[in-house]
Amino acid sequence: MRGLIAALSCFCLFLVFHALIFHSWEIHRRARTLVAIALGIVPFYVAGYSLLPDDAAYLPAAWSTPPDVVTFSNGLLIYFFIFLGYCQFFYMAESSVGVRTLIELERRSGQGLKVSDLTRLYSYDWMLDRRLARLVDEGFIVIEAGGYRNTPKGKWLANTLRWCKGFLRLGPGG
Numbered sequence: 479m480r481g482l483i484a485a486l487s488c489f490c491l492f493l494v495f496h497a498l499i500f501h502s503w504e505i506h507r508r509a510r511t512l513v514a515i516a517l518g519i520v521p522f523y524v525a526g527y528s529l530l531p532d533d534a535a536y537l538p539a540a541w542s543t544p545p546d547v548v549t550f551s552n553g554l555l556i557y558f559f560i561f562l563g564y565c566q567f568f569y570m571a572e573s574s575v576g577v578r579t580l581i582e583l584e585r586r587s588g589q590g591l592k593v594s595d596l597t598r599l600y601s602y603d604w605m606l607d608r609r610l611a612r613l614v615d616e617g618f619i620v621i622e623a624g625g626y627r628n629t630p631k632g633k634w635l636a637n638t639l640r641w642c643k644g645f646l647r648l649g650p651g652g
Contacts, residue, residue: 480530481553488523489560492516506615512568516561523557575605 495515505511527550571577578600583591591599610626613619618632628636643650 479533479549480527481549481551482556483530483553484523484527485553485557485560487526488519488557489564491522492519492561492564495519506612508568508572508612509565509616512561512565516558519557520554523554527553573609575600 492515495518496512499505499511499515533549579596582596582599610619613632614621614626617629618635619626620629
């Protein structure tokens, strides 16, 4: 139980740091920053876990947990999984075309929008430029002679994900 309490507490701390950092600076390497924040919270998990009372101190014997190594590891794993779930939410809110479309439709509630209205508000060029800039910032591609080229990191990721997409039969789309 104390692993769970420590994990949930650390995730709340993660959310606070995330909000403070993302509101205080313009972050270009979002994924790297999110992982750095999550890893930076791990010492708080270790400290919090060690400060919480042993489960047997307040839970009935039948609910008391296994040895500390198991509960510590389980709590850390729960924190990691909560973080991964949060990343899915973050990137959906941050860059989803569907979310942006819903927001724009709601802003003009009752009026409706045509595809031409939506593309004017959220153009493909703007979206692609933004995603290419993110790939450059993260070191996956470089700009050369007015065009883009994969870095070794980008080549590795492209080949790995192409294999995964083929294995899962997802097709070429993105």
